[in-house]
Amino acid sequence: MPQHKIISDTISQLSIAKLASRKLAKSSNIDRNKALDLISNELLESKNFILTENQKDIEHGRKNNLSNALLDRLLLNEKRISAMAESITKVMNQPDPLGKIIKSWKHPKGMDIKQISVPLGVVCVIYEARPNVTTDAISLCIKSGNAIVLRGSHHAIFSNSAIVNVIHRALEKYVRGYSGMPLLGADVVQYISDKNRDETIKILQAEEYVDLVIPRGGEELKEFVLKHSKIPVIGAGGGTCHLYIDESAAEKIAVDIAVNAKTQRPGVCNAIETILIHKNIAPDVLPRLEKALLDKQVQVFGCERTTKIVKSAKPATEDDWYKEYLDLKVAVKVVDSLEEAINHINKYGTKHSESIVTANKENAKKFQEEVDAACVYVNSSTRFTDGEEFGFGSEIGISTQKLHARGPIALEQLVTYKYLITGEGQVRS
């Protein structure tokens, strides 16, 4: 299979992306959907090619002693490729995020003013090992009319290049849009390969060509990007998420949610890291919670009051309250009141996802109002913070910042707006 030529000069690639973004911005939803449909099909048809290339990354990873967890993130199989294709179709089926009239009104002097949604332009996604981020990011950007610059991990270079080549081929099948004008084409997707971070720094300085940078990975990657970027950044940061078990909580619900939010997938950002429990219910609930957590091999780090009840707990230090374990470990603290729980979360949390289990509606309301986080849950697991679970088709990470995008970064977060003002010669007096 001939590989699409991947250009080696980063700045040229960025300028090609910028030019391509201007054409893409004018495309219709029909054009963009057709392109996504072709991409989804081409991905399924090229399954074997992608799996062969993925094996090279896996072998390379084994030789370089990558951890099993990392190898699992890298690994593709038929099921995972099908899921990637399916996810593209889900994005395709979302409503068009572009050209929406957000507001319209008349100026007293008679001009029409419209605020409408438009693409950002060129979006750069810098990510780590999971090859499915490649297809998620590409499909969300194309659907939202943005050209995309991808910079993935060198551990996934064979897999990512294969996926990008397949997508380029699909896009080349559809260079002429609905109107007969050339619209999409391989240029809207640029992959930049960069073993060290020299090329990444070039991207982060190229404010002329790139409109938004999204680092998707650990805190270290986010810090690196924020430090070097002259371009606006939406950080998909870590999640030190909490579950607070209120005095009135139903025990079964509390234990079920604690176990699900901690263990259903401990390595992800929406898993909980700390459980807070009201002092009046702690003596009853903590022993059953301990048993349920021990069944799942979870180690508890407890405050002084916790360790008196939970015999298997190790004492927690101040550091534990800040930690994102991303592992079968959890910090547990007994609190005197709902207020103490809220203050603890606002102090130690990362504004990602926080949950309360309670039968008291007033307390539920207070918790949702006063906890400062992207997603605040009542009687449900923090594990639902996810673009697909929220019905957005897919996502490029979870934003823990408050500006522009908060929570899942999906189609509606990949657009901006502009004001169109139409008059008949009006001037300001």
Added chain:
Amino acid sequence: MPQHKIISDTISQLSIAKLASRKLAKSSNIDRNKALDLISNELLESKNFILTENQKDIEHGRKNNLSNALLDRLLLNEKRISAMAESITKVMNQPDPLGKIIKSWKHPKGMDIKQISVPLGVVCVIYEARPNVTTDAISLCIKSGNAIVLRGSHHAIFSNSAIVNVIHRALEKYVRGYSGMPLLGADVVQYISDKNRDETIKILQAEEYVDLVIPRGGEELKEFVLKHSKIPVIGAGGGTCHLYIDESAAEKIAVDIAVNAKTQRPGVCNAIETILIHKNIAPDVLPRLEKALLDKQVQVFGCERTTKIVKSAKPATEDDWYKEYLDLKVAVKVVDSLEEAINHINKYGTKHSESIVTANKENAKKFQEEVDAACVYVNSSTRFTDGEEFGFGSEIGISTQKLHARGPIALEQLVTYKYLITGEGQVRS
């Protein structure tokens, strides 16, 4: 008149603002409106005190040889104070930007998901000489439920301190809200006085306390803030705005808009700096435009084709196409086509406000679609890009970035959102 004690320790002030923001976030629209009403009245009642203090800045400025333009920006008089009070009332009368349900839906497992608008928390505004920015920023922040940290110019220290003291007094009259709970109070407004920029740097590093920084001033201030800030920034940048006179333009409309957009107030960011004109209409329109501009003492810097027609024009250099003159100067370029005009604007513009004069609807549409700017005008003056003109009551500057806020930064730009998810024990499978 006793002055309110202004705390001298910046970090203490920021932490007080953060605490105050949590209370303010729970206030009702009635509470916030009542506070704004009191502020507006107190400002009018304290007119003489403010004018006396303002005179100290003016005298100080004269001694320090400030330019007349800067002294004019600093100067307050009865009319200007009345305008400030009126502007606060306009903000008060805007709809409540908080607690809006942006979206709501049901998760397939039955949880209710609501996306609602909430305050950002603490907003810091760093600004230059105009004292009315103090009241505009305070009223917009209070109405949107945000505590505010102000850092104004040391040239305006007496005026700003006087205004803040008056506002503090008004807020203290209303420490108990609609519900009888203490809600607002002087703490929601913090003024930080800082002759050099040491304290400003402290603010910019205090991500724990401040959620957003808005520099309002020249490009140098914006660069300084972007360089030092660990906190998200919305830059109110400069405006190199254009007027494009299309082949089909009505001459009178073209000349009227050019003169208005250039001369009605040349020192502001929404004034035009460059006029582009189609080659087929240039020989007819440029002579009349020259006359109209000369009547207003405007110096033209022209491209080669322009200088052949406009005898008073000096030759423009490449540099002129980038310039924000903020003065009675304008660059003029003859272009071959609409495409050339759009490409010129997208290359040299600052994404602020751009206008086309045309009788051709297709060209108007193409211009509005393809020009990448916050506000794109057809047959009207760029001078309308302004929070009050747009009906937003007021503004804290015009954003030229695409993230979060584009165009006038007013109430809707000072909020973020959160997702509230309410279930009955749902876990993820």
